[in-house]
Amino acid sequence: MNLHLKSIKELRALLDGGDITAQELTRYYLDRIEALDPKLRAYITVNTAAMEQAERAQEKIKAGLAKPLTGIPLGLKDNICTKDLRTTCASKMLSDFIPAYSATVAEKLEEAGAIFLGKLNMDEFAMGATTTTSYFGNTMNPYDLERVPGGSSGGSAAAVAAGLCVAALGSDTGGSIRQPASFCGVTGLKPTYGRVSRYGLVAFASSLDQIGPIGKSARDCAILLDAISGKDSKDMTSKESAPVCEQMGQLIEGKVIGLPKEFFQEGMDQQVKDAVLSAAQRFQELGCIIKEVSLPSLDLMIPAYYLISSAEAASNLARYDGVRYGHRSQEGATFEQQRIAARNEGFGKEVKRRILLGNYALSGGYFEEYYKKACLIRRKIQKEYEAIFESCDCILIPTAPTAAYKFSEQREDPAALYLADIYTVGANIAGLPAVTTTCGYTKEWMPIGMSLVGKAFADGEILNMADAFERRFNYILNDFCL
Amino acid sequence: MSMRDSSWIDHLAALSSLSFEGEEKERMAADMARIMELMDRVSQAEIGEEEFLLEAEGSMALLREDIPAPSIERERLLSNAKGRQGSYFAVKKIMD
Known part of the structure; x- marks a missing residue:
């Protein structure tokens, strides 16, 4: 039985019907x-306590207390704190960090009976769009191992696409859920800012960060989103919100x-342009109305976001x-020298660039400018x-300017890499929800993503x-050989 | 600070508790110069400041009430420290 091709709803039915147990499902994943991740390198840490979680989940199922995610094996991006389970942020700085507490989202999922298979690779401190800035090495794109999976939640997207977890959590500060989901041909949602608690998410940019789901479909994402949403007294920017699952299946x-x-x-x-414009036509076939609108400040989005x-x-x-906590250097005779040495050794190149840029933007004489x-x-x-939203229900745009490219084609110029975030950063700047799903393939069979904001x-x-x-156009491929 | 060269990088590094030497410093200066060309779009943009200033400054951070509550136990919090002495974090000397 190809369990890794099944949706959360299908697995729920198998678990509740007694066709499989949570332990069997967890062992399957x-x-x-074990068999496929050496090729893909999506996981930084595999959770050795997963089978114990599965046993507890099975007891709940047997007792008739199962919730939608009870017994469902998930992966978590490695910037989401998990008590007693290493959380590295893909950085040398935190390479041996064991959190003393769990993020609110991890607590909610545990309470729901979900199983944590492990912690997924990412760009260091979520800064990047290729998962190549990870201290633990690159993750590969399951569609083509010579290509990037996108980033920063590249491990999460690749693991979902390759069936190494049912679904996963990522985080999105400027596109870090949507762009890798698009590159790996899966569905990913950046929730509205405030819908999901950020408590226990290793902070990158607090006014932009948001945790969200990556799944094989929008329905799987909806189930995960409902499980992690809600007001949290530990994050004062969080808010209560209506469940989304009950909206699935409504006429559009x-x-x-x-x-x-x-x-x-x-x-x-x-090819991206053609696929997205063709998706617009398909929405018209579903009875939607397409309207040209304007975002005149598009050119300023990238620099404003990066500053x-x-x-x-x-x-x-x-x-x-x-x-x-974190990396401590053996260099330096004084506290201050040791502190600087720890940061020099612990942070990678991209993280250092962002710190320099940020401090410049905040420094005397340049703050106003x-x-x-x-x-x-x-x-x-x-x-x-x-x-725009005065006359539209949503916006349709590409998720990225290109499909996933080869590692050898990666550009060295950091500014050129930043410009590739052009389609994703707007939703973070404005705090809006945005979902990506596959709307076509390139001639090399790499997925193309479109976003609805x-x-x-x-x-x-x-x-x-x-x-x-x-459901109507079924662009998502469900299986391929690694 | 108008020149975006290696001395500019020294200044930014000092602000950031980082340091760069030799080739790494040269590369970082080149990267940062390219990044700043992009960021200069913001400094050069003409935007009606008055229109947005009040709204941008009007947002206040919401804080919860400051009520004492049980915290994580001390031993757990010390367990990630690379240097400790009893229940203290140990560091190298701060003053001569």
Whole structure:
């Protein structure tokens, strides 16, 4: 039985019907990880306590106390703290860090009876778009092992695509769930800012970070989202929100979808453009109305995003000094010298670039010119989205300018890499929900992703639209050989 | 600080509790110069500041009430430290 091809709902039926046990399902996935992960390198740490969790889940199932995720094996991005299970952030700085507490999302999933197969690879401190900045080495794209899986949640997306977990959690600060999900041909949601608690997520840019699901379908993502959403007294930016699962299956006829003209201009791969415009036509076939809209400040999105996120990162990463936890250097005669040496040795090149940029943007004489102005541009962009949503239900855009590229084609210029985030950062800047799903393939059979961006807290609405598209057009491949 | 060269990197490194030497410093200076060309779009942008200033500054951080509550036990919090003395974090000397 190809259990790794089954949806959460199908597995739920098998578990509740007694066709399989949670232990059998967990063992099935652990065996797949053992056999296939050496090729893919999606996992940083495999959870040795997974079988014990499965036993506890099976007891709940037998007692008739199963919830939607009881006994379902999941993976977690390695920047989500898990008590007693190593959480590295893919950095030398935290390579042996064992958290004393779990993130709220991990607690919620454990309470729901989910099983943690392990911690998934990522770009160091979630800074990157290829998973090549990980201290633990690259993850490969399961569609083509010579290609990047995207990032920063590249391990999460690759593991879901390759059937090394049923679904996974990632985090998204500027596209880190959506772009890898798009590169690996799976579905990923960046929830509305505030829908999911950030407590226990290793902080990158606190006003932009959001934890979200990556799954084989929009329906799987909806189940995971409902399990992790909600107000949390440990994160004062979190809010209560309506469940999304009950919105799945609603008719999407009459929905107005905006196509921002600026997003379909230069720099986009023709195959991506064709696939997304063809998806717009398919939405029309489903009864939706397509309308051209405008986001005039698109050119300013990338620099404004990088200034704000790097300024917040510089502040958040100032805590790493090797004193209470994290890498401690053997160099340096004094405390201050040792602290600098710990940071020099513990952080990789990309993390250092972001810290330098952030401190520059916040420094005397440059604060007004860069950071403050970026915050004003952020507000301007938020207003442009608000204007679009006065006449549209959501926006349809590509998820990335290209499909997954080869490791050998990766660009050395960091600014060129930053520009590739053009389609994803807007949802973070404006705090809006955005879902990506597959809308086609390149001639080399690499998946192409499209994104639907919705109004704040309309996560259920865009998931339902993605679900309607997935079920009608079935672009998602379910199996391939590694 | 108008020149974005290696001395500029020294200044940024000092702000960041990092240090760079030799080739690494040269490479970082080149990378940061390219990144700043992109960021300069923000400094050069013409934006009606007044329109957005009040709204941008009007958002206040929400804080929960400061009520004492049980915390994580001390031993667990000390367990990730590379240097400790009893129940203290041990570090190299701070002052001569």
